[in-house]
Amino acid sequence: MTREVNVSEITEALAEMCIRANHFLSEDMKAALDKAAEKEGSALGKDILSQLQENLDIAGKDMIPICQDTGMAVVFLEIGQDVHLCGGNLEDAVNQGVSKGYTEGYLRKSVVNDPIIRENTGDNTPAVIHEKIVPGDKIKIILAPKGFGSENMSRIFMLKPAQGIEGVKKAILTAVKDAGPNACPPVVVGVGIGGDFEKCALLAKEALTRSTDERSPLRHIKELEEEMLEKINETGIGPGGLGGHITALAVNINTYPTHIAGLPVAVNICCHVNRHVSLTI
Amino acid sequence: MEYRLKVPFSGDEIRNLKAGDKIFLSGTIYTARDAAHKRMDESLDKDGSLPFDIKGNVIYYMGPSPARPGKVIGSAGPTTASRMDIYTPRLLDLGLLGMIGKGKRSPEVHDAIVRNGAVYFAAIGGAGALLSRCIKKSEVIAYDDLGTEAVRKLTVEDFPCIVVTDPEGNTLY
Numbered sequence: 001m002t003r004e005v006n007v008s009e010i011t012e013a014l015a016e017m018c019i020r021a022n023h024f025l026s027e028d029m030k031a032a033l034d035k036a037a038e039k040e041g042s043a044l045g046k047d048i049l050s051q052l053q054e055n056l057d058i059a060g061k062d063m064i065p066i067c068q069d070t071g072m073a074v075v076f077l078e079i080g081q082d083v084h085l086c087g088g089n090l091e092d093a094v095n096q097g098v099s100k101g102y103t104e105g106y107l108r109k110s111v112v113n114d115p116i117i118r119e120n121t122g123d124n125t126p127a128v129i130h131e132k133i134v135p136g137d138k139i140k141i142i143l144a145p146k147g148f149g150s151e152n153m154s155r156i157f158m159l160k161p162a163q164g165i166e167g168v169k170k171a172i173l174t175a176v177k178d179a180g181p182n183a184c185p186p187v188v189v190g191v192g193i194g195g196d197f198e199k200c201a202l203l204a205k206e207a208l209t210r211s212t213d214e215r216s217p218l219r220h221i222k223e224l225e226e227e228m229l230e231k232i233n234e235t236g237i238g239p240g241g242l243g244g245h246i247t248a249l250a251v252n253i254n255t256y257p258t259h260i261a262g263l264p265v266a267v268n269i270c271c272h273v274n275r276h277v278s279l280t281i
Numbered sequence: 282m283e284y285r286l287k288v289p290f291s292g293d294e295i296r297n298l299k300a301g302d303k304i305f306l307s308g309t310i311y312t313a314r315d316a317a318h319k320r321m322d323e324s325l326d327k328d329g330s331l332p333f334d335i336k337g338n339v340i341y342y343m344g345p346s347p348a349r350p351g352k353v354i355g356s357a358g359p360t361t362a363s364r365m366d367i368y369t370p371r372l373l374d375l376g377l378l379g380m381i382g383k384g385k386r387s388p389e390v391h392d393a394i395v396r397n398g399a400v401y402f403a404a405i406g407g408a409g410a411l412l413s414r415c416i417k418k419s420e421v422i423a424y425d426d427l428g429t430e431a432v433r434k435l436t437v438e439d440f441p442c443i444v445v446t447d448p449e450g451n452t453l454y
């Protein structure tokens with residue numbers, strides 16, 4: 001049995017999601033910030049964290065985006081294989097939703113048409129779209145608007161298998177230290193390990209859409225997440241990069257099988273404005 | 282230490298600032314980010330002109346989100362300063378005395394800050410809703426076609442920032 005879904009439903013859903021994601025953080029992010037403000041030992045760091053909490057309050061109350069960089073819209077679509085999409089082209093529908101959300105929601109238009117010529121497209125399209133076909137007759141949409149202060153500090157390391165877990169740890173720490181104050185700490189660190197060049201980058205981005213309080217189901221990866229969070233919070237970078245204990249709120253690691261000759265590691269850094277919302281149609 | 286300062290600067294009032302000082306700025310500042318810096322640089326090459334008098338002034342590296350009806354401006358926090366590094370020494374040598382952004386600067390910018398007795402401030406990255414409350418007026422004065430990247434003249438009141446690089450070259454990060 002196939003289920004018909006008109007792509008206009010996706011347009012409408014995304015428009016609303018763009019506005020919501022840029023004004024309200026998910027509960028887990030809010031809780032992580034609250035916990036950080038409580039735990040931070042440095043006076044300046046504590047002050048900055050409390051201003052970030054206040055910023056969040058104002059954003060929701062006055063409907064001013066949490067950050068002026070309302071990001072490039074990254075859209076993950078998990079499309080059930082029993083869904084029949086009708087009413088138009090899927091990617092056009094996604095971009096129409098982004099355009100509507102960014103225009104009607106007074107969000108910043110931060111996308112240029114060509115990476116070299118660089119003319120603003122005026123409506124924040126196109127989005128970066130990742131589609132996956134899954135069992136079932138539902139469509140799950142995840143929207144993660146991504147700011148580029150932190151995106152610019154992300155890295156891919158093509159390690160050798162012999163470098164092993166120590167090499168992975170070093171890669172993660174290097175990326176976070178190099179990012180320093182630029183990525184608007186406290187950051188959330190999304191890590192992809194395995195796959196090939198593009199798969200590990202995608203794993204890292206997907207890891208950022210996981211809840212910050214949900215650890216990997218794999219024991220050795222869960223331990224790695226916890227150990228790296230501790231190590232990152234010993235760097236002293238601190239809130240705003242101005243010194244302190246809380247440099248990261250969470251380290252989320254996703255993995256995938258890889259080739260006998262390789263150990264790809266991608267580190268996708270996200271700022272404290274780690275926006276992700278999801279909806280199932 | 283905490284200070285309240287008026288912008289533009291004369292130069293004397295910032296001489297004794299120290300990295301780590303907390304500052305509240307009131308007065309007029311100008312926004313410019315990547316594309317506006319590129320245009321200003323090209324304009325200097327062409328005929329030596331800039332869209333505003335740079336002497337004693339402060340540039341805020343910021344591209345706001347659009348203002349809702351009845352509001353002065355949208356979200357308005359700092360962007361990463363290092364992307365402007367390649368253009369900055371020239372502006373400092375022409376009299377720019379302050380910059381507000383986030384993140385580290387190049388050695389060339391550092392030297393130009395010291396050479397000109399200027400100061401680099403950080404505002405809190407990702408606190409654009411909070412910071413927008415300190416902006417009382419906003420007017421596009423150049424490069425309107427750049428949208429969020431246009432040059433804006435802002436009137437600010439008690440705009441909070443922290444001295445990252447002081448005129449002697451001490452640095453907080």
Ligand code: SF4
Pocket residue numbers: 067068069070071146147148149150151182183184271272273358359360406407408
């Ligand atoms: S890195 Fe994040 S918090 Fe910082 S300016 Fe960009 S979107 Fe905003």
